[in-house]
Amino acid sequence: MIMELPNKFRMRYAEVINGELLIYENVRFEDLMYELTYATKNHRCYYCDKKLRKETRTIDHAYPRDAGGISIVNNLFPSCSPCNSEKGNLTRDEYFHFLKLRPKEQKQYRKEVLENRNYIFHERGFVLPKKWFTMVDVWSIDYQLASTELRGKRYHRILEFHNKYHRLPRPVILDKNMRLLDGYNCVLFARDHCLPEIPAIILENVSLI
Ligand SMILES: [Zn+2]
Numbered sequence: 774m775i776m777e778l779p780n781k782f783r784m785r786y787a788e789v790i791n792g793e794l795l796i797y798e799n800v801r802f803e804d805l806m807y808e809l810t811y812a813t814k815n816h817r818c819y820y821c822d823k824k825l826r827k828e829t830r831t832i833d834h835a836y837p838r839d840a841g842g843i844s845i846v847n848n849l850f851p852s853c854s855p856c857n858s859e860k861g862n863l864t865r866d867e868y869f870h871f872l873k874l875r876p877k878e879q880k881q882y883r884k885e886v887l888e889n890r891n892y893i894f895h896e897r898g899f900v901l902p903k904k905w906f907t908m909v910d911v912w913s914i915d916y917q918l919a920s921t922e923l924r925g926k927r928y929h930r931i932l933e934f935h936n937k938y939h940r941l942p943r944p945v946i947l948d949k950n951m952r953l954l955d956g957y958n959c960v961l962f963a964r965d966h967c968l969p970e971i972p973a974i975i976l977e978n979v980s981l982i
Contacts, residue, residue, distance in 0.1 A: 774905050776976045777846045779812040794979045802946070802955040803844040807832055810849040819850035820860065820868065831857045835865035840890060841899020841943040843955065843974065862887070864900060898940030898972070906944040908970040911963045914945070916953035927958045935962070944972035952981045 782789040786798035787805055796805065810832055816825050819833065833852040836842035839862040850865075860868040867886050871879055893900055934942040941963070945956025953960060954976070963971045 774847070774974060774976065775978050777813055778978065779809065782809060782812050784808070792978060794976075796948075796954075796979065796981045806844045806846060806849060809846050811851065813846055814849075814851055816851060818853040818856055819865075820852055820856040820872075823853050825851055825853060829854060833857045833860060836899075836901050837862040837864065840864065840893075841901055843901070843943055843946060845946060845974065845976070847905075894934075894938045894940060894942075898934075898938060899943050901944070906972045906974050909947070909951070909973040909975075911960065911968060911971055913951055914947065914953055914960055914973070915951050916957065916960060924958075924961065928962060931958055931962045935966070941968075941971055944974050947973050947975045948979045948981045949975065949977045950980065951975070954979070954981060 776794065778789050778792065778794055780789070782794075786800040787794060787796045789795075794809070811830075816830070817823065818825055830851055831854050833850045833856070834842035834844070835848050835850055837860075842848055842864075852860075860871075861883075863871060863883065863886060867882075871882055874882055890900070931942060934940070941959055943956070943959065945959045946954045948954055956973075959971060962968075
């Protein structure tokens with residue numbers, strides 16, 4: 774998929790040139806995505822349109838983290854803190870629907886949505902548009918083992934999720950050359966458990982240099 778990018782972006786560790794994001798250093802991917810989101814999108818809350826101040830602005834995941842919502846610009850929207858916390862783990866579309874309901878119906882609606890998530894987790898592991906991701910051969914992913922190879926908390930959350938649903942909780946994120954940008958623990962988990970293919974989002978306009 775093509776990631777939304779600002780026309781101009783230049784940092785020590787990454788820059789946008791001719792519509793392509795070049796990443797030069799091993800920067801924390803999510804931090805870079807937040808910087809890019811603020812540079813790409815306007816400075817109003819996506820949900821209530823209130824003007825955002827730098828000190829109090831937050832970033833919302835349109836597809837929430839709990840449902841596999843990865844941190845890439847297309848999934849990130851500046852928002853005020855009250856909207857962000859009220860939205861919680863609803864998706865953007867679910868939240869817009871929620872806002873039209875009366876308070877009593879809202880509670881019920883949120884409950885139903887979250888119950889329905891279990892079915893989706895069993896079926897495909899996460900809630901993201903199908904056109905965003907593709908299945909890739911684990912061994913075709915180019916990545917470097919961390920110097921201290923950790924199988925820590927994140928790894929164990931994947932393990933628990935996989936034990937329960939037999940799926941991975943989110944896709945990994947790759948650049949156009951199949952180099953790993955985010956999802957180290959998922960790759961590690963897949964290799965440990967001999968999963969031949971895993972879901973991945975391939976960002977066609979991003980290169981790790
Ligand atoms: Zn708001």
